[in-house]
Amino acid sequence: MALREAFAVALDTLWSHKLRSFLTLLGIIISIWTLVAVVSLVQGVNGYVALKIARLGSNVISIQQYSLEDMTDQKLFRVARVRNxxxxxxxxxxxxxxxxxxxxxxxxxxxxxxxxxxxxxxxxxxxxxxxxxxxxxxxxxxxxxxxxxxxxxxxxxxxxxxxxxxxxxxxxxxxxxxxxxxxxxxxxxxxxxxxxxxxxxxxxxxxxxxxxxxxxxxxxxxxxxxxxxxxxxxxxxxxxxxxxxxxxxxxxxxxxxxxxxxxxFGIIGADSLMSLWRQLTGVIAAVMVGVSFVFLVVGGIVIMNIMLAAVTERTREVGIRKALGARRRDILSQFLVESAVLSSTGGVLGILLAYGFTRLAAALTPLPFSLPWLAVAAAFLISTAVGLFFGIYPAQKAARLEPIAALRAET
Amino acid sequence: MAGPPMLDAAPGSAAAATAPGGDVVIATRDLWKIYPMGGEEVAALRGVSIAIRRNEYVAIMGPSGSGKSTLMNVIGCLDTPTRGQYWLNQQLVSELDDDELARIRNHEIGFVFQTFNLLARATALHNVELPLVYAGAPAAERTQRALEALRKVDLFDRRLHRPNELSGGQRQRVAIARALINDPSILLADEPTGNLDSTTSNEIMALLDRLWQQGNTILLVTHEADIAEYAHRVIHIRDGQVARDEPTRRGRQAQGAPAQ
Structure with a gap:
C-alpha cells in the first residue's frame, strides 16, 4: 500500500531534480547504452557476415599456406611458419x-x-x-x-x-x-x-x-x-x-x-571462417560487456552517493513520516523504490539511445541491425537491480533514523 | 506488568490517583530518561508519574531544559524511557519495539508541532492523508476522509495547495487535520502557537478548544502561561520532575460546575 506512495514520491523527486537525476544517471545510461548497442551490433554483424559467407559459397574451400587457426594463434603460427x-x-x-x-x-x-x-x-x-x-x-x-x-x-x-x-x-x-x-x-x-x-x-x-x-x-x-x-x-x-x-x-x-x-598447408572453409568470426566477435562482445559492467558499477556507486545525499536532505521528511506511523520497512521501501526508479530510468534512457544508435547504424551501413528484445529486457532488469542493490545501504540508513533525531534535523 | 496501573499518588496528582483505570488514557510510573553525554550521564526525566484521563485538556509547562520535551517525546512514542512504565490505553508501550511504536503513533497519537512539520512537496490533501497511507487504508477512503478532515478545519478550498502557498495558521490547521485523521486517543500539541502571531494563535487555540469539546483528549506543551490557561490542568515540570500538578482557572470553573 505504501508502495504507491513510494513510487509517487520517487517520480516526483526524479522530476523535480531533472538535471541532477540526469547527471546521476550518466553512468547507468552509458553502461546500458553500450551493453545493448554492443549486443545488437554483434548480432547484426554476425548475421551480415553469415550472409556474406553464404554468398561466397558454402560449398567452397580454400587451400592456403596457413590454416585460420595458425593465423590467429601466435604459438601455433610460430610452429606453422617452420612447418608449412x-x-x-x-x-x-x-x-x-x-x-x-x-x-x-x-x-x-x-x-x-x-x-x-x-x-x-x-x-x-x-x-x-x-x-x-x-x-x-x-x-x-x-x-x-x-x-x-x-x-x-x-x-x-x-x-x-x-x-x-x-x-x-x-x-x-x-x-x-x-x-x-x-x-x-x-x-x-x-x-x-x-x-x-x-x-x-x-x-x-x-x-x-x-x-x-x-x-x-x-x-x-x-x-x-x-x-x-x-x-x-x-x-x-x-x-x-x-x-x-x-x-x-x-x-x-x-x-x-x-x-x-x-x-x-591450411584448408579454410565457410564454416571455419564463421566459427573464427564468432570467436572474434565473442571476444569483442566480452570486452565490451566487461567495460559496460564497470560503467554499471560506477553508475551504481554514483546512485548510492546521490541517495545518501537524498537521505541527509530528507532526514526531516523521514522523521515526519515516522512520527505519522511509517515503519522501518516503509521508509526502507520508499528509498529503495526511489533508487530503483532512478536507475531503471537510466536504463530506459540507455535503451532508447541504443535504439537510436542501431537505427542510425542500420541506415548508414548495409548491416541488418535490430534491437534484440531479450537484450532490452535484460538491460532494464539489470539497471533496476543495480538501483536496488546500491540503494540498500542509503535506504537502511534512512530506515534506521531515530524519529526524534530525524524530526530535529535542520534541513 | 499488565492491566490498569496502580498509581502511587504523587503530590498534587490526587485527581489522577483516584481515577478509575478504564478512564485513564495516559499513565506513567517513575519514568526516567538518561542520556549519555560526553562520558557523563544526564537525566532528562527523573521519575515522572502522571495520569491523564479521557477528554482531559492538560498543559505541560516548564522552562527549556526542564525535560518537558523529553516527556512529550516519550508520551508521543517518539522516544523510549530508560526506566519506568508508560501505559497508553492500558497498553504498556514502554516495552514495545520500533514497528509496534510506529503503529501506536499511527493509530493512537495525533501530533501538532511548533514547526508544523508538513511535507513541503505534498499538497494539503496529501499531507492530511499520509497517516492513512501508513495505516493501509485504500486510496479512495483515504481521499474521502482527508477531504472531510480538511473541511472540519475550513481548508477544503485549499486542499491542493502546498505548504508554502499557505499561511502559518493554515499550515497549522492542516497539521491539526492530519493529527485527527486516524481518530487518535490523544492529541499532542507541542508549542502549537510558537511560530504564529497572536491573532492566529487565538484561532488555533479556539480550534483546539472546539476539538476538546468534541471529546478529544489534548496534551499541550508550552512555556507560555497564557496559552497554558486554555487547558484545564497544568503539569509543571522542573529538573525532570513533576513540580506542580494543578487545575487552571478554567479547570477549577469546570470542576465547580456539575459534569455534563
Missing amino acids: RPVSMREFDYLRAHDRLAAQVAASAGRTLNTILKAGVHSMTDVSVRGVTSNSLALASFDVRAGRFLSPTDSRHDTPVAFIGADLAHQLFPGVDPIGQSLTIDGHPFRVIGEASPLGNVFGQSQDGFVDIPLGLYRALYGTQDSLSVELQAPSPALLPALTEETRMLMRNLRHLRYQDADT
Whole structure:
C-alpha cells in the first residue's frame, strides 16, 4: 500500500531534480547504452557476415599456406611458419588435374601494401592487386558490371589485361568509361577489359579497391615465392566434406607427408571462417560487456552517493513520516523504490539511445541491425537491480533514523 | 506488568490517583530518561508519574531544559524511557519495539508541532492523508476522509495547495487535520502557537478548544502561561520532575460546575 506512495514520491523527486537525476544517471545510461548497442551490433554483424559467407559459397574451400587457426594463434603460427610450405603452381596444376570431386579449381595470389596504380593524372595506392585464373569469376562475390572478366585465353597467354573494382573505376577514370582505357600497376601497363559491380563496405573497409590480372603475369611481376590460394568448389554443399578429404589426401601425397605428420598447408572453409568470426566477435562482445559492467558499477556507486545525499536532505521528511506511523520497512521501501526508479530510468534512457544508435547504424551501413528484445529486457532488469542493490545501504540508513533525531534535523 | 496501573499518588496528582483505570488514557510510573553525554550521564526525566484521563485538556509547562520535551517525546512514542512504565490505553508501550511504536503513533497519537512539520512537496490533501497511507487504508477512503478532515478545519478550498502557498495558521490547521485523521486517543500539541502571531494563535487555540469539546483528549506543551490557561490542568515540570500538578482557572470553573 505504501508502495504507491513510494513510487509517487520517487517520480516526483526524479522530476523535480531533472538535471541532477540526469547527471546521476550518466553512468547507468552509458553502461546500458553500450551493453545493448554492443549486443545488437554483434548480432547484426554476425548475421551480415553469415550472409556474406553464404554468398561466397558454402560449398567452397580454400587451400592456403596457413590454416585460420595458425593465423590467429601466435604459438601455433610460430610452429606453422617452420612447418608449412607455400602452395605452388605445380600443386595447383596437380589439384586441377586430379581433384575429381571439384567442379571448379581456381587459384589466386595477391598483395595490397604499397601498390601504386596510375591512369593519366590519377593514381591510387594500396590497391589489392590479385593474380587470378579465369574461372575465379565463378567463385567470386562480385558481378561483372561492364565489359568482361579475364578469359581462358588471357590466362593462357598472360595478356596484360585488368578487371577493376568499382573504386578504381571512380577514382582512376572519373567521368570516363574505363573499358579499353589503360593503366599502370607498379609501372607495368595494362588495358582495362571489365568493371565489377560495387560490393560496398564491410566495417568501413571498401571491398571495391581491387584489380584482377592473369595469375601468370602476376607471378612474373611479383615473383613466384608467394603462396597461392587454391579455391575448390564442390558441385553441392553435401559433397563438401568429401571434397575436403580428397583434397587433403592429394596435398599430403604430393608433399610426401607421413601418417603422423601434421598438414603443412591450411584448408579454410565457410564454416571455419564463421566459427573464427564468432570467436572474434565473442571476444569483442566480452570486452565490451566487461567495460559496460564497470560503467554499471560506477553508475551504481554514483546512485548510492546521490541517495545518501537524498537521505541527509530528507532526514526531516523521514522523521515526519515516522512520527505519522511509517515503519522501518516503509521508509526502507520508499528509498529503495526511489533508487530503483532512478536507475531503471537510466536504463530506459540507455535503451532508447541504443535504439537510436542501431537505427542510425542500420541506415548508414548495409548491416541488418535490430534491437534484440531479450537484450532490452535484460538491460532494464539489470539497471533496476543495480538501483536496488546500491540503494540498500542509503535506504537502511534512512530506515534506521531515530524519529526524534530525524524530526530535529535542520534541513 | 499488565492491566490498569496502580498509581502511587504523587503530590498534587490526587485527581489522577483516584481515577478509575478504564478512564485513564495516559499513565506513567517513575519514568526516567538518561542520556549519555560526553562520558557523563544526564537525566532528562527523573521519575515522572502522571495520569491523564479521557477528554482531559492538560498543559505541560516548564522552562527549556526542564525535560518537558523529553516527556512529550516519550508520551508521543517518539522516544523510549530508560526506566519506568508508560501505559497508553492500558497498553504498556514502554516495552514495545520500533514497528509496534510506529503503529501506536499511527493509530493512537495525533501530533501538532511548533514547526508544523508538513511535507513541503505534498499538497494539503496529501499531507492530511499520509497517516492513512501508513495505516493501509485504500486510496479512495483515504481521499474521502482527508477531504472531510480538511473541511472540519475550513481548508477544503485549499486542499491542493502546498505548504508554502499557505499561511502559518493554515499550515497549522492542516497539521491539526492530519493529527485527527486516524481518530487518535490523544492529541499532542507541542508549542502549537510558537511560530504564529497572536491573532492566529487565538484561532488555533479556539480550534483546539472546539476539538476538546468534541471529546478529544489534548496534551499541550508550552512555556507560555497564557496559552497554558486554555487547558484545564497544568503539569509543571522542573529538573525532570513533576513540580506542580494543578487545575487552571478554567479547570477549577469546570470542576465547580456539575459534569455534563
